[in-house]
Every structure is written in C-alpha cells, then in structure tokens.
Amino acid sequence: MLSAAESADGFGGFGLHPALLQAVTDSKYCHPSPVQAQAIPLLLQGRDLIAQAQTGTGKTAAFALPCLHNLEADQHLPQVLVLTPTRELALQVAKSFERYGAHMPRLRVLPIYGGSGFRPQIQGLRRGAQIVVGTPGRVMDHMRQGTLNLSGLRSLVLDEADEMLRMGFIDDVTWILERTAQERQLVLFSATMPPEVRQLSGRFLHDPAEVTIATSKADTQRIHQWLLMVHASQKRQALIQVLEAEASEATMIFVRTKQATVEVAAELSSHAYRCAALSGDVIQSQREQVIERLRSGQLDVVVATDVAARGIDVERITLVVNYDPPLDAEAYIHRIGRTGRAGRQGQALLLATPRERRQVQAIERVTGQRLEVMELPDTAMVNDRRRQRFKERILSALDGADVPLFAQLVKELSAENNLPAEHIAAALAQLMQGTQPFELSHQDHLPRPSSRRQSRPVAANMERYRIEVGWKHKVKPGNIVGALANQAGIKGQSIGRIHIFDEHSTVDLPRNMPDDLFATLRNLRVVSQPLRIRKLEGSAV
Ligand code: ADP
Ligand code: MG
Numbered sequence: 033m034l035s036a037a038e039s040a041d042g043f044g045g046f047g048l049h050p051a052l053l054q055a056v057t058d059s060k061y062c063h064p065s066p067v068q069a070q071a072i073p074l075l076l077q078g079r080d081l082i083a084q085a086q087t088g089t090g091k092t093a094a095f096a097l098p099c100l101h102n103l104e105a106d107q108h109l110p111q112v113l114v115l116t117p118t119r120e121l122a123l124q125v126a127k128s129f130e131r132y133g134a135h136m137p138r139l140r141v142l143p144i145y146g147g148s149g150f151r152p153q154i155q156g157l158r159r160g161a162q163i164v165v166g167t168p169g170r171v172m173d174h175m176r177q178g179t180l181n182l183s184g185l186r187s188l189v190l191d192e193a194d195e196m197l198r199m200g201f202i203d204d205v206t207w208i209l210e211r212t213a214q215e216r217q218l219v220l221f222s223a224t225m226p227p228e229v230r231q232l233s234g235r236f237l238h239d240p241a242e243v244t245i246a247t248s249k250a251d252t253q254r255i256h257q258w259l260l261m262v263h264a265s266q267k268r269q270a271l272i273q274v275l276e277a278e279a280s281e282a283t284m285i286f287v288r289t290k291q292a293t294v295e296v297a298a299e300l301s302s303h304a305y306r307c308a309a310l311s312g313d314v315i316q317s318q319r320e321q322v323i324e325r326l327r328s329g330q331l332d333v334v335v336a337t338d339v340a341a342r343g344i345d346v347e348r349i350t351l352v353v354n355y356d357p358p359l360d361a362e363a364y365i366h367r368i369g370r371t372g373r374a375g376r377q378g379q380a381l382l383l384a385t386p387r388e389r390r391q392v393q394a395i396e397r398v399t400g401q402r403l404e405v406m407e408l409p410d411t412a413m414v415n416d417r418r419r420q421r422f423k424e425r426i427l428s429a430l431d432g433a434d435v436p437l438f439a440q441l442v443k444e445l446s447a448e449n450n451l452p453a454e455h456i457a458a459a460l461a462q463l464m465q466g467t468q469p470f471e472l473s474h475q476d477h478l479p480r481p482s483s484r485r486q487s488r489p490v491a492a493n494m495e496r497y498r499i500e501v502g503w504k505h506k507v508k509p510g511n512i513v514g515a516l517a518n519q520a521g522i523k524g525q526s527i528g529r530i531h532i533f534d535e536h537s538t539v540d541l542p543r544n545m546p547d548d549l550f551a552t553l554r555n556l557r558v559v560s561q562p563l564r565i566r567k568l569e570g571s572a573v
C-alpha cells in the first residue's frame with residue numbers, strides 16, 4: 033500500500049482540488065484507472081464526452097471528480113444532473129459523490145427516484161442540492177411540476193447509457209435533454225456502445241471527445257466464466273449443488289422474471305442460505321436494505337432480475353450465476369460485471385439448457401472468450417461442504433445462544449433418560465434439518481444432460497465401448513482417460529468421446545483395437561470398479 037502522500041500522486045497531475053485529492057486518498061485509490069486517466073482531463077476542460085469502458089473500471093469517479101471540481105460553491109441551484117437507469121444505481125452514484133466530496137464544505141447531493149416520496153425530494157431540492165442523481169421518470173416528474181430547476185445546470189451525465197436505452201428510456205432521456213440549455217456539458221458513460229447510444233450522442237453531443245477503453249485481457253481474466261449444461265427441470269437442483277460446492281463469499285443470481293426471484297430465493301432459504309429476492313416488485317426501502325445487507329455480510333445470496341441489479345457495486349460478490357440466460361450478450365456482460373469489482377477475482381456461471389446453445393454461442397462471440405464447461409460438483413464434494421456448513425452454522429449459533437440455560441436442559445435430559453449428550457445433539461440436529469435428507473445421495477445427484485439423451489454419434493474411424501462404471505461410482509471422465517492412458521498406454525488424443533450414465537459409461541476408441549490391448553483393458557479397474565469393457569454392437573461408422 034502506498035502512503036497517503038504518494039497515493040494521491042497518481043491523481044495529482046489532474047490539478048484537482050485538494051479536498052478531492054484527500055477523498056481519493058481516503059478511498060485508497062493509488063492510480064487513476066484507464067478511463068479516469070483519459071476522461072478526467074477532458075471533463076475538466078469542459079468538453080462533451082462519450083466514454084466506453086467495461087463495468088467495474090471506475091467510471092463513477094471518472095465523471096464525479098471533475099463535476100465536483102467544477103462546482104460553484106455558492107450557487108444553490110442544481111449544477112450537475114446524473115441520470116441512471118435504476119434507483120439502486122442512483123443511490124449508489126449519489127453516495128459516491130458524497131464520498132468523493134466528503135471534504136467539500138456544504139456539498140449537497142440528492143438522489144431522486146420513483147417509488148419513494150416526493151416530499152423529502154422536494155425539500156432536498158429546495159434546500160439547494162447542487163448535485164442531483166435520478167432516474168429519468170422521476171426527474172421528468174420534478175421538471176414538469178417545476179420542483180427541479182435546471183437553469184443553473186452545468187453538467188449532465190448519462191450513466192450506463194446503454195442500459196438506460198435498452199430499458200426503454202430513450203424518449204424520457206430525449207425529453208430531458210431537449211429541455212436543458214445547450215451550453216451545458218453533456219457526458220455519456222456506457223459499458224457497451226450499441227447503435228442507439230451512438231445515435232443519441234450524434235444528436236446531442238457537441239464536438240465530443242471520445243474515450244474507449246478496450247477490455248484488457250486482465251479484465252476478462254479476472255472473471256472466470258463457466259458454462260453448465262442442464263435440462264430445464266434440473267436447474268434448481270444444479271444450482272444448489274453448485275452453490276454448495278463453491279465457497280463463494282456472496283452470490284448474485286440472475287433470473288428472468290419477478291416470480292422466479294421469489295421462487296428461487298425461497299428454495300435457497302429452505303436450504304439455509306441467507307438469501308433475498310430483488311425485483312421491481314420489492315418496495316424501494318426494502319431493496320436498499322437488501323443491498324446493504326449483502327454488502328455488510330448479513331446476506332449471502334441475492335436473486336435478482338436484470339433491472340433490479342443493474343450497476344450494483346458490492347465487492348463481496350465473488351460469484352454471479354446466470355440461472356436464466358440473459359436476453360442478449362450485452363446483458364450478460366452487465367450481469368457478470370457484478371463480480372470482479374475493483375480488480376478482485378470473480379466467477380461467473382451460465383446455466384443453459386440444450387435448447388439455449390445458440391445464446392451461449394452469441395455470448396462467446398461478443399465476449400471473444402470460450403466459456404469453460406463445468407462439471408457438476410460430485411456428490412462427495414457437495415456432502416463435504418454440507419458437513420462443513422453444518423459445523424459453521426452451529427459454531428456461529430453458539431455466539432448468540434443462551435448457553436447456561438440450554439446446557440442445563442441437555443444435562444437434565446441426559447440424566448433423566450440416561451442418554452449421551454451426542455445423542456441429544458443428534459436429535460436437535462435432526463429437528464433443525466427437518467425432513468430433508470442431510471446428505472446428497474447418488475440418485476439425487478443430477479446426471480449431465482448429455483448422459484441422458486443425445487449421446488453424440490461415434491466419429492468416423494472410432495468404435496464405441498461400454499464400461500461398467502458410472503455416476504453411481506463417482507467416476508469422472510478424467511478417471512477413465514487416466515486409466516486408459518496410464519494403465520493401458522492408449523494415447524490421450526486417441527481417446528474419443530466419453531459419456532457417463534448412472535450405472536455405466538461409454539468411451540470411443542480407435543477402430544481395430546489389437547487383441548492384446550483389448551485383453552489389458554478387460555482387466556482394468558477405474559475407481560475400484562472392474563471395467564468389463566465390451567464393444568457396443570453397430571457402433572462403428
Ligand atoms: P463502473 O461504473 O465502471 O462499473 P465503479 O465506478 O462502480 O465502476 O467502480 C468500481 C469499483 O472500483 C468501486 O468499488 C470503486 O470504489 C473502485 N475504484 C474506482 N476508481 C478506482 C481507482 N482509481 N483505484 C482503485 N479502485 C477504484
Ligand atoms: Mg457505473
């Protein structure tokens with residue numbers, strides 16, 4: 033970590049107000065991010081700007097710092113208006129302004145958004161908010177009823193412009209832009225640059241500077257992207273198995289509908305996850321609470337719709353699950369951008385059914401990256417984690433427990449019935465567990481979809497063999513390849529497709545296998561099961 037004097041140094045070259053440099057130091061930012069390095073000088077000059085950079089690259093400070101620097105301290109009409117696509121983002125951006133402006137005396141920042149009362153917002157505006165951050169609808173309401181006076185406006189920022197337009201705010205945004213003075217500085221920030229954003233900028237920006245930060249390899253590599261193919265009916269079970277096996281700090285799960293947020297959250301709660309649903313149906317004050325609780329570690333999982341989760345910046349999120357696939361590849365980028373914040377590592381998982389293959393390909397095209405295929409965590413792994421979580425839950429419950437009282441009760445029970453304390457603890461654990469089985473059994477473990485149907489055809493010059501080892505024996509493709517390669521000396525690249533079924537598997541091997549090799553294979557064991565390999569009739573092409 034750099035010292036305070038050094039750390040402000042990276043930002044020192046911009047000529048920002050010392051109060052802002054102090055806040056940057058407080059935030060422990062050492063160097064401006066690329067989008068900040070390029071955008072801040074242009075914005076300080078008063079240029080209109082269109083800037084594109086991935087999520088999590090520090091776009092908020094890129095516009096907030098210069099806007100704060102350019103404020104006229106004794107002007108009390110709003111000087112900066114930031115439009116955001118959602119209420120959560122409005123709040124978050126308003127908080128960032130407060131943070132970066134913490135050392136500026138008498139700074140007033142006001143978030144205004146729908147779903148919360150007009151009166152406090154009107155009072156806040158009357159008191160002289162210099163910076164207003166709001167959603168388009170509510171900003172229009174205030175403009176129409178004359179409670180938001182934009183005659184002193186110096187800068188207007190569209191944050192997450194792409195989202196705003198994708199969410200259908202184009203008319204609202206246009207309406208607002210048409211009613212602000214031409215001289216104001218106009219700034220567009222966006223993670224992606226769809227044609228609608230280009231059109232808007234072509235129409236309203238004056239001689240704009242343009243900043244495009246190419247997604248660096250490091251950025252995309254910070255988020256490890258996985259793909260898990262499942263059938264629709266198996267998604268819930270697959271989700272639980274994944275969550276149980278992944279030791280994620282906090283998880284954000286994306287679903288398509290409001291209804292699904294509630295259903296999936298209920299399912300996870302029944303598996304003892306500290307979980308909440310987030311959608312447009314949840315009232316505003318609760319939505320804020322949910323994000324706060326996720327941030328502070330009181331919640332571990334939030335199940336959200338795209339709209340409700342946009343722009344959320346919670347560093348603890350280490351896993352994003354696309355439970356339902358996103359509507360398009362851009363939505364995917366926004367979703368996975370909820371993890372890997374501020375240079376941290378993150379994981380993203382896409383659950384897709386065989387019918388959704390094309391969406392997967394579209395995502396891979398846009399991100400320029402192949403998704404790595406994830407194997408469903410095996411039963412042993414899930415059960416290990418269950419044991420571990422069981423112990424953690426009990427230890428954490430000890431903190432708040434009335435130990436003297438309950439210890440006394442257990443003692444009495446033990447003495448009266450001549451029962452060892454472990455048995456009493458076991459009965460309590462069973463009560464806590466309810467009727468759900470504690471351990472995942474092999475039968476419950478999902479087979480992969482490819483193992484149920486649609487095993488793919490045998491390639492030319494290969495033959496398909498059956499081996500008597502399957503999911504039931506916890507076999508993984510690696511075990512089979514390992515045995516064939518190491519014990520029978522078959523080269524890895526000549527081992528073809530492997531399909532694992534519940535009780536057996538198939539493996540494709542080169543045609544015309546020599547008899548002595550076949551004899552060796554017949555005697556092989558994998559995960560302690562005799563393979564009893566035999567050729568499947570009519571398998572050759
Ligand atoms: P974006 O709007 O591009 O998605 P944010 O503005 O929300 O990104 O910033 C993402 C995270 O990075 C925030 O937690 C923010 O505090 C942090 N951050 C911003 N600028 C810097 C910087 N120069 N150095 C370190 N962290 C930063
Ligand atoms: Mg942002």
